[in-house]
Amino acid sequence: MSASGLAMGGAVRPRLRPLQRARRRREGAFGYAMIGASFALIIVFTLLPIAASLGLSFFSWDIISPPRFVGTENYERLAADNHVVNSFVVTLGLAVAIVLLQLVIGMALAVLVQQRRRSWVRGLFRTIYYLPLLASTAAASVFMGYIFNERFGVVNYYLALLGLPDVPWLTSSTGASATIVMVAVWQSVGFTFVLFVAALSSLPRDVLEAVALDGAGPVRTFFSVKLPLISPTVFFASVVNLINAMQLFDQPFIMTSGGPGTSTTTTTMIIYQTAFQNLQFGYGSAISMVLFAVLIAMTGVQFLVARRWVFYS
Amino acid sequence: MNGYALTVAWRRVLRGIGIGILVLAAIVAFGPLLWTISTSLRLPAESFSNPPQWIPLRPQLSNYVAVFHQIPLAQFFVNSVIVTVLIIVGQLVTCTLSGYAFAMIRFRGRGAIFALFLATMMVPLQSTIIPVFIIIRELGLSDSLAALIIPALGSAFGTFLMRQYFLQLPRELGEAARMDGASQFQVFSLVYLRMAVPALATLAILNFSSFWAEFYRPQIFLQSQQNFTLPLGIVSLQGSLGTGSVSVVLAGVVLTMIPSIVLFAFAQRYFLEGITAGSFR
Incomplete structure (x- = not known):
């Protein structure tokens, strides 16, 4: 198409002959047909629902009797609802701990694995660190619940051999939060690790050689050269991991049921209880809208802060 | 020294x-x-x-042996296979078609519609699940495998993934085929589709990882035991047995992991690519 435009004298916007115009229209129709199925599914199962959630959040509805418009009542109620406010504090605490550990451990392991000379050794460690991702979070929550069991669990057994007292892993607030963080990080750190290994191994070789010739040590090379060069990947990992961690559900739901008390009740669990157990669909929608707003705000802040430290070559 | x-x-x-x-x-x-x-x-x-x-x-x-007597594990297995396979096949079709269109075909509003696709990737599942639950209920699909499958047949992320792949394929091949009289659909199906096999494999594996292990939506949509998928079945088994026979529950856990391990052994490359493919590089 562009070639024929040039042949017509390089006009800025070449007039199309009727034949070409018909051809382009047919191409357009083909394009719409090709995106049709995806677009329809996204409209019905994402765009309409998000609009419906927003609308529903101004109603009171138990799915049986007709919905009743209540204005901003749901939002006023949740701002004063200790369970909801507490769930956001809990979720934020768990999510920040999880993401920081994922980034630090993922980076440390990636750097150390990259130092191995033999490729089969690198491959072996990569495979082992990926293995926890092959269990479902539900399955992992089940067996980790046994492993961290206070009386019979294997963790406390080995701690006792070291002369340490039994730790109430799942039966105290601090213990339960720590256990959920550990289980989530144990299972998912392989994701961050794989991302960082890919980024480190794609660093330009000539730059690294030049740095080595200048006599920089490994620590200096990492902080002054490698880390800035892979900062876009670090940024990507922190955004994706935080969005995922803010939606934590399986581990607390299965291992602690949100307890003891409400110490590990996350916002997604509150939404689940409100909507699908108490049948408060309007109130549940309002909480889900606030969660969405919090996610957008957090991602926005990450993008703003990223201007200061993310380096795009 | x-x-x-x-x-x-x-x-x-x-x-x-x-x-x-x-x-x-x-x-x-x-x-x-x-x-x-x-x-x-x-x-x-x-x-x-x-x-x-x-x-x-x-x-x-x-x-x-015991775990098969305690719960209908074979049934759960079949359910999980049905859900996972149908979602994979569905997304391979819808995402390949739309990803190709966004990469290779010019049509009015392409940029805007693609931006809309990208924007939906930000929307968390929690913020759409209540209306989706209502839609499923209105369709009479509550407590069925279809409730899990149908909403997952399309994917903005999958479309994005396929588009990125098609973008880096040479356009000249399609233009040449058009000169030789191939129709637009033939250009897609005969020229480019076979070149996209690695991307298709990556998308399939990504979907396997997320839907084989899925717990949240099954927990919401499925009530009767005969419809349970494996993760839900294992958690219900743990709940009903307590700490009495841990080893039976763990046998169930190991059985649910076997398909993932086998697939990983043969297609590790696509598991790893699935992680890096999403990182907008």
Whole structure:
């Protein structure tokens, strides 16, 4: 198409002959047909629902009797609802701990694995660190619940051999939060690790050689050269991991049921209880809208802060 | 000892610490999985007795028989296969078609519609699940596998992934085929589709990882036991058995992991690519 435009004298916007115009229209129709199925599914199962959630959040509805418009009542109620406010504090605490550990451990392991000379050794460690991702979070929550069991669990057994007292892993607030963080990080750190290994191994070789010739040590090379060069990947990992961690559900739901008390009740669990157990669909929608707003705000802040430290070559 | 020898010694120590950390992390990563496998091979009465037998001396397969009597595990397995396979096939079709269109075909509003697709990737599942639940209920699909499958047949992320792949394929091939009289659909199906096989494999594996393991939506949509998928079934088994026969539950856990492990053994590359493919590079 562009070639024929040039042949017509390089006009800025070449007039199309009727034949070409018909051809382009047919191409357009083909394009719409090709995106049709995806677009329809996204409209019905994402765009309409998000609009419906927003609308529903101004109603009171138990799915049986007709919905009743209540204005901003749901939002006023949740701002004063200790369970909801507490769930956001809990979720934020768990999510920040999880993401920081994922980034630090993922980076440390990636750097150390990259130092191995033999490729089969690198491959072996990569495979082992990926293995926890092959269990479902539900399955992992089940067996980790046994492993961290206070009386019979294997963790406390080995701690006792070291002369340490039994730790109430799942039966105290601090213990339960720590256990959920550990289980989530144990299972998912392989994701961050794989991302960082890919980024480190794609660093330009000539730059690294030049740095080595200048006599920089490994620590200096990492902080002054490698880390800035892979900062876009670090940024990507922190955004994706935080969005995922803010939606934590399986581990607390299965291992602690949100307890003891409400110490590990996350916002997604509150939404689940409100909507699908108490049948408060309007109130549940309002909480889900606030969660969405919090996610957008957090991602926005990450993008703003990223201007200061993310380096795009 | 001169300065040079000192740095050499230091380097050795540092390297030793590095290897130590890697091995320790490998033990931590693999330990819980090994405990799960070896405990699933112990007698139920011994399953909680410490120290654990990391390598079972007399492996018992009785738990693997028992778990099929405790819950309809075979049924759960079939359900999980149906859900996962249909979602994979559905997304391979819808995402390939739309990803190709966004990369290769010019049509009015393409940029705007694609931006809309990208924007939906930000929307968390929690913020759409209540209306989706209502839609499913209105369609009469509550408590059915279709409730899990139909909403997942399309994907903005999958479309994005396929578009990125098609964008880097040479456009000249399609133009040449058009000159030779191929229709637009033939250009897609005969020229480009076969070149996209690695991207299709990556998308399929990504979907396998997320939907084989999915817990949240099944927990919301499925009520009757005969419709349970494996993760839901395992959690319900744990709830009904308590701590009495841990090894039976663990046998169930190991069985649910076998398909993932087998697939990983054969297609590790696509598992790893699935992670990096999403990173907008």
